[in-house]
Amino acid sequence: MKRLSVVFISVVVFVLTAEGGEFSRLFADSTLRVDYALCADHGRVNAYRRGIRKFAGWAGRRHNLDTLALKGNGQVTMRSCRDGRVMYTQSFSTLMQEWLSTPESKEDNGAWEMTALMPLPKDTVEIEMTLTDMHRDTIARCLSQYNPADILVASRLPVMVDSVYLVRSLRADAIDVVLLSEGYTVAERDSFLTHARVAVDEIMSYVPWQRSADRWNFVAVFTPSADSGVSVPDKGQWLNTAFGSHFATFYSPRYLTTPCVWALHDAAEGVPYEHIIVLANTDEYGGGGIYNNYTLTAARNQWFKPVVVHEFGHSFGGLADEYFYENDVMEDSYPKDVEPWEPNITTLVDFGSKWRRLLPVSVPVPTPPAQMGKYPLGVYEGGGYSFKGVYRPAFECRMRNNSYPVFCGACEDALSRLIEYYTKD
Ligand SMILES: [Zn+2]
Numbered sequence: 001m002k003r004l005s006v007v008f009i010s011v012v013v014f015v016l017t018a019e020g021g022e023f024s025r026l027f028a029d030s031t032l033r034v035d036y037a038l039c040a041d042h043g044r045v046n047a048y049r050r051g052i053r054k055f056a057g058w059a060g061r062r063h064n065l066d067t068l069a070l071k072g073n074g075q076v077t078m079r080s081c082r083d084g085r086v087m088y089t090q091s092f093s094t095l096m097q098e099w100l101s102t103p104e105s106k107e108d109n110g111a112w113e114m115t116a117l118m119p120l121p122k123d124t125v126e127i128e129m130t131l132t133d134m135h136r137d138t139i140a141r142c143l144s145q146y147n148p149a150d151i152l153v154a155s156r157l158p159v160m161v162d163s164v165y166l167v168r169s170l171r172a173d174a175i176d177v178v179l180l181s182e183g184y185t186v187a188e189r190d191s192f193l194t195h196a197r198v199a200v201d202e203i204m205s206y207v208p209w210q211r212s213a214d215r216w217n218f219v220a221v222f223t224p225s226a227d228s229g230v231s232v233p234d235k236g237q238w239l240n241t242a243f244g245s246h247f248a249t250f251y252s253p254r255y256l257t258t259p260c261v262w263a264l265h266d267a268a269e270g271v272p273y274e275h276i277i278v279l280a281n282t283d284e285y286g287g288g289g290i291y292n293n294y295t296l297t298a299a300r301n302q303w304f305k306p307v308v309v310h311e312f313g314h315s316f317g318g319l320a321d322e323y324f325y326e327n328d329v330m331e332d333s334y335p336k337d338v339e340p341w342e343p344n345i346t347t348l349v350d351f352g353s354k355w356r357r358l359l360p361v362s363v364p365v366p367t368p369p370a371q372m373g374k375y376p377l378g379v380y381e382g383g384g385y386s387f388k389g390v391y392r393p394a395f396e397c398r399m400r401n402n403s404y405p406v407f408c409g410a411c412e413d414a415l416s417r418l419i420e421y422y423t424k425d
Pocket of ligand 1: 407
């Protein structure tokens with residue numbers, strides 16, 4: 001038994017050394033940040049590189065570099081110019097792609113911000129950014145090169161920010177989350193820190209995050225706003241805030257987002273970060289969460305705690321909304337002939353790739369609602385804004401209902417796998 005333990009430890013050390021060596025061979029311990037402008041005109045999309053910079057420190061993963069955990073609605077892929085191999089890839093979603101589902105997008109145009117972070121390569125690379133539609137067809141592609149000798153790649157000195165660590169892991173591969181302040185004046189700094197602590201405590205009280213408490217860093221970065229509160233268009237209230245966020249995104253009253261993605265990254269640059277949570281100083285109800293982009297949540301509303309967990313389920317976990325309404329205006333969000341990439345909904349086109357392996361064979365698919373007591377985990381019709389043709393794993397879940405206290409089994413499993421992917425247990 002003792003001998004086995006020694007062998008096991010030796011193998012682990014070897015693998016870690018080999019992977020760390022591979023990362024060090026290809027990358028510096030620094031970040032390459034590429035900003036994109038996503039331009040849509042009457043449904044046609046073009047993507048352009050808007051800016052490129054590098055700065056010290058890399059907070060992202062150093063393993064699983066060439067594999068995606070989830071497909072997302074877009075991907076950025078770095079390839080070696082020497083041999084074409086994929087050196088790094090990451091997936092994400094954008095608000096612009098949600099806008100494309102609105103009637104307005106067919107008759108209007110707009111430009112949107114997006115930022116990709118990647119480890120800084122030591123050699124010349126090609127960086128491809130692609131956006132895909134709900135049928136997985138590519139709708140925009142931006143190809144660019146990074147050459148380490150290029151003097152026009154801005155080399156940023158360390159930025160001093162007002163930061164406070166709320167949770168600090170001893171692990172080098174811990175997941176780094178930054179909490180940013182939106183709509184807090186200089187005098188409201190302490191209020192922001194209080195809300196940040198509440199948010200972190202609430203997130204970490206949920207399984208599976210609770211089970212992985214030693215794998216997380218949470219750091220609050222305070223950026224003052226000129227005005228207190230955030231913009232509420234329904235009330236004619238437009239304020240001057242750090243990140244220009246507002247409710248009524250796409251005219252949906254409770255949908256709180258910001259168009260200023262580059263500013264979020266500017267504010268976070270002084271600390272190691274992979275995931276962004278923005279707390280909005282308002283008692284209005286609402287929020288938004290976009291996969292590998294950001295979570296934005298109203299911090300003074302009574303539903304703050306469940307909403308920040310729900311939105312982080314979107315932005316960190318890539319989880320879909322499990323709620324739906326009869327005659328929902330978002331009814332066509334998920335085409336019924338494609339399996340969505342989100343792990344907690346299915347159209348049954350490829351259910352085997354979802355939570356089927358978690359179900360006993362006796363569970364009927366689909367599962368009749370009348371049997372929800374017998375089958376806490378099943379395949380219940382309704383989800384992803386659709387009353388028909390999209391199925392969710394459980395009758396209730398944190399991704400469906402603010403009053404429900406836990407994630408369903410499929411969401412919990414999906415989040416656990418993602419934490420493993422980032423931290424490689
Ligand atoms: Zn769920």
